[in-house]
Amino acid sequence: MHPMKAAFITETGPADALQVGELPDPTPGPGQVVIRVYASAINPIDTYIRNGTIAMELPLPFVPGCDAAGVVESVGPGVKRLSIGDRVWCTNQGLLGRQGTLSELIAVDEHWTFKLPEPVPYEDAAACALVGVTAHLGLFREAQLEPGETILVIGGSGGVGSMVVQMAAATGARVITTAGSEAKAQVCRDLGAEEVILYKDESIADRTKAFAPDGVNVLWETRREPDFDMAIDLMAGRGRMVLMAGRDAKPAFPVGPFYVKECSLHGFVMFKATPMEMKNAAEDISQWLASGKLSANISARFSLDEAAQAHALQESATLEDSSQLAGKIIVTLNT
Known part of the structure; x- marks a missing residue:
């Protein structure tokens, strides 16, 4: 050897x-x-x-x-x-x-x-590992997404975003996401998004309200500078917002609408998960990869x-x- x-x-x-x-x-x-x-x-x-x-x-x-x-x-x-x-x-x-x-x-x-x-x-498993576990923890441990709920994923063609879109669709949620080009929008539709907003040309807020007039139940933010004013405006009562980015961000936060709507905010990093939490996520990921629900x-x-x-x-x-x-x-x- x-x-x-x-x-x-x-x-x-x-x-x-x-x-x-x-x-x-x-x-x-x-x-x-x-x-x-x-x-x-x-x-x-x-x-x-x-x-x-x-x-x-x-x-x-x-x-x-x-x-x-x-x-x-x-x-x-x-x-x-x-x-x-x-x-x-x-x-x-x-x-x-x-x-x-x-x-x-x-x-x-x-x-x-x-x-x-x-x-x-092997390539598929490696490609879905960190991003898949991240998406799973955020959707299910944190936001506790349920079938029939509506989720807005900011950045659905990214590494984590594309996992969130697929897992949310596999769960039976209605998925809205954003993309920067028509090619990326098509990727998102193929992954299971019902509605894709071309954020460079269209208003995320206006398009989301048209698709989900009662608000979204979960909002997943991948950008470095979260927009809490927009997020809380778009969330339904008891809406959950998931944060996985923005290490140096210090945006304004509209406290009043947030607590009156009974919203919650979930920040998390994948590498602090316990072995048991990871194993729960991994079993779903392996099964979804094998059945074709996750690509x-x-x-x-x-x-x-x-x-x-x-x-x-x-x-x-x-x-x-x-x-x-x-x-x-x-x-x-x-x-």
Whole structure:
């Protein structure tokens, strides 16, 4: 066996700080499995950790990446659910001192690792991992979306947004979303949105009121600067608003209409979920992928040797409103 290849940094910096080389093969600790990775996905948070925007304690050399799918290669003491040869996917790696997934072999705690049904491609599982768990937690743990309710998703073709649209539609909710172009609007319709608002040409508020005159039950905000005046105006009584972005935002907040309408506001980050919460989300995601209710939106593929280019593309998409990227970036390994 040759030593495994990985993409890693020895200090935080720009995308080209990522180098590809050999690192020692990981061995599984207690409760861990070693996974042979076939697909890893790039997320915006990977780039923030790599460039130091989000300060986290990093082991050095540090391998970035949250998401992976592959096959269990070996198991450590105390592993109960998984065995060698199982097809699996995982997320929540490369965070809080854990090594990430841009590596041919990774050691992961069993409780962050989920079985992958046979027909689902590794690439699809990796593409839906972090974004899928994020969407599921926000929709069901936080907003408790019910069939027949109406949801407005701001940004339905984005990484998380496209998962929210599909899961809400799979649940039997009426989905309204926004898109920046007719091509992205069509993507949203294909994912299950009933109404798509072209926000560059149309008023989100006017179009939403026409479609949902009684207000929306859930409003999912993905923008960096949430518009609470608009949100609370558009929500029905007991409407729930979900926030997953806007780290530095300090917008005005209309307290009166918010509490008189009995609204609630839900802020959350995926990586603070408990293993049990993640497992609940993961079981739905695996099942929906296998049944075709959930599909991965992959727009670019890179090899492990091209990890720096994959990061650079993700960064330019995040900064420039993703005009050239309409889906997830996948890195394929062990091909």
